[in-house]
Amino acid sequence: MIVVENICKTHLGRPVLENVSLTIEEGTNLGLIGPGGAGKTLLLKIICGLVKPDSGTVTINGVDIHKLSATELAELRFQIGMLFQNYALFDFMNVFDNIAFPLRQEGKLSEDDIEKLVRKALLDISLPKIGDRFPNELSGGMKKRVSFARAIIRQPPILFYDDPTAGLDPVTSSKIYLLLRAMQQERGTTAVTISHDIDGIKDICDVFCMIDRGQIIFHGDRNAIERCEIPLVMQFWRGFSDDDLDG
Amino acid sequence: MSANPSSTIETNSEPAPDSRFRNLLASFGAPFLEIGRTVLGIAEVFRLTLYYLVRGRKRWSAILEQMHDVGNRSVIFITVTLGFLGMILIYQAGNQALRITGDLQMLGGLFLQLLLREFAPTIAAMMIATRVATGMAAQIGSMVVTEQVDALQMCAAQPVDYLVVPRFIATTIMMVILTIYAAFVSYIAGAITAYLSFGLNVRTFIDLSFIGWFDINIGLAKALAYGMAIPIIACHAGLNVFGGSEGVGRATTQAVVNASLAVVILDFIISGLGYVIQSIF
Amino acid sequence: MTSMADNKPMQKTASKFMRLLAFIGKHFNDWASEIGGLCLLTWQIFLNLLPWRWQFDGPETWRNLYQVGVKSFPIVVVTAILTGAIMVIQSGLYIEQYGAYGLLGWGAGYTILREIGPILIGLMFSGRVGANNTAELGTMKVTDQIDALRALAIDPIGYLVMPRFLAMVIMLFLLVVIGDFTALIGGAITSQFLLGVNMKLFAASVIAYVTLDDLFHGLIKAFIFGCAIAVISCHFGLSTKGGAVGVGRAVNASVVGSAIAIFLIDYLIAFIIN
Helix, strand or coil: CEEEEEEEEEECCEEEEEEEEEEECCCCEEEEECCCCCCHHHHHHHHCCCCCCCEEEEEECCEEHHHCCHHHHHHHHHHEEEECCCCCCCCCCCHHHHHHHHHHHHCCCCHHHHHHHHHHHHHHCCCCCCCCCCHHHCCHHHHHHHHHHHHHCCCCCEEEEECCCCCCCHHHHHHHHHHHHHHHHHHCCEEEEECCCHHHHHCCCCEEEEEECCEEEEEEEHHHHHHCCCHHHHHHHHCCCCCCCCC | CCCCHHHHHHHHHCHHHHHHHHHHHHHHHHHHHHHHHHHHHHHHHHHHHHHHHHHCCCCHHHHHHHHHHHCHHHHHHHHHHHHHHHHHHHHHHHHHHHHHCCCCCCHHHHHHHHHHHHHHHHHHHHHHHHHHHHHHHHHHHHHHHCCHHHHHHHCCCCHHHHHHHHHHHHHHHHHHHHHHHHHHHHHHHHHHHHHHHHCCCHHHHCCCCCCCHHHHHHHHHHHHHHHHHHHHHHHHHHHCCCCHHHHHHHHHHHHHHHHHHHHHHHHHHHHHHHHHHHHHC | CHHHHHCHHHHHHHHHHHHHHHHHHHHHHHHHHHHHHHHHHHHHHHHHHCHHHCCCCHHHHHHHHHHHHHHHHHHHHHHHHHHHHHHHHHHHHHHHHHCCHHHHHHHHHHHHHHHHHHHHHHHHHHHHHHHHHHHHHHHHHHCCHHHHHHHCCCCHHHHHHHHHHHHHHHHHHHHHHHHHHHHHHHHHHHHHHHHCCCHHHHHHHHHHHCCHHHHHHHHHHHHHHHHHHHHHHHHHHHCCCCHHHHHHHHHHHHHHHHHHHHHHHHHHHHHHHC
């Protein structure tokens, strides 16, 4: 269970997140939506401990992650997988080493076992032949899938997806969503998904949360969001504007 | 407001000069704050590097790769620049010596001494600061911009451990080797120039009688200090990038400026210390 | 895939040689294209400098003069003071040995004005201004701003390159003038406090032995270094490609190129003038 309490963060003197509180139950997938620049990615980076908030706490399974030392935080991160917005594949390693990196870093498995797991992961993302290619030789969709494989290779109980389908064509997007859903059903992971593609995440997320200008303006399950009367949420959910709401 | 006229005056008319004075002070203070922040940041990276140097795993393949990057790929650059430096210095010094004393016997010996004490380590380090520091800052900076450093952290790898330590070890080792190489190249270029321009015999030029352990030690001390400072400064600049390609450009500039300045400052400190030590003994 | 596997042994012997050839050829090609690009840019700048084609953007030039001059002033002064100090320490080691204190000003002054001053300030300038310039132009290039300028019928040479070129040439010249004198001051202070040689003796020695020729020799260099750094940094900035990584690579190439140019030109000038 992830509990976020009263997170505040300013960037260059401008408040980006104001008093954000949020609870993510075990085994649920939270869909984080909101307009661009609302602070979604920043919130995600605070939740996984990459960015320190100005105030507030984040507790993952009862541990306040911003109070941990670097080594303890690294230990905790064996439990977390993350899919980055811009793939964030290491461009100095080939695809195989990229996917194997989290396992090698953990140092528990032998090289043979790692090889087996990575081969299986490559098969799972249906790109079995690209192991010795480098990230800059891949298309956007392939990079996204490799990045996904790297995120889940340790089979972490907690997963964060930052815009898993940004800039991808509909076919590749649906492949990614299939992978995501399979992950959810097989292992019952706790997840947070940031997305702009409402139709895509409608079916894979259980709870939705909408952020606008650094504040949470909606938090609830699918029934609640469909009945929600807040104009910006309605506009976002249904993908049209019935009256002048811009600005 | 009207109940307290003095405060109205204060709030209405005073702020103008006051804030101007404040702005003046702020514009004086800002660079110092900036320098302070940078120095603290560099010290922090240095502390972490030493910590992981002792505690972390050694990744020999990464270190070798960096050594190749720092050393082998700088050889041509160092050869060209330090070769020209040797030619220039001998040419100028020879002309002066001819004008003033008319005697070139000591040229080679003194040149070698000066090369070891000053020019080989410092100019080679300036070259490494331009070539290697910009490269490191650019590489790490673009890793930060493309979230690769975040990804490293999420894979439970410490960026300083993973990125800085191999560069630190590699640059420190290669800096010493390159300094020796630089002295060698410069000296040979100088010998050729002395032969071609002044007809000075190469045997006369190669004169090891002037140099002692002091010269060698001071040259190596400088090379070691530069070799440790340059990667730390470059990686600090790279790790603190924010904002796309503009940020990477800013970081590379910062890296080369800070690294070159560090070389000059360390040169001053070590030369000064060397002078003091030599005058004591 | 299969055809590659078939002629593997033959390929192995051939490929080693081929790879060497390809390596040499590629590097040669790269160098040639960079040098060609530099020549082209120099020619274009030269054309823009001709009196009847005198073409550059006024306000941009002022802005660049400020940016280049004022922003690199502190670092040049710091470098110069320390350089002066270092040169005095280095000559001091000999001066002490032979007891020729009257020659301290000559030893330090001559090397500073003629060689080390222009070279070190030039290297610093290429790091501070040249790298910055490449980064700025490179960012504009990778974000398509240069194409946008062309689309607005604004000549990138006149609008971007000329102001930077003028600013860098003028400012490096002035900075070396300032740097020479601060270096001598730094040297005088060091000689007083570290070596115990009176400042007056140092100054007298500078005046007696260092000629105006030495100063001019350094200033000519400063002028040509300025031209070289400006052309090189603008060229590498304008030929940047490939996002943030490309900008970093361009800056790297620019400072390396400038450093090589500085030493090469320094040697040529010393050779030609004498």
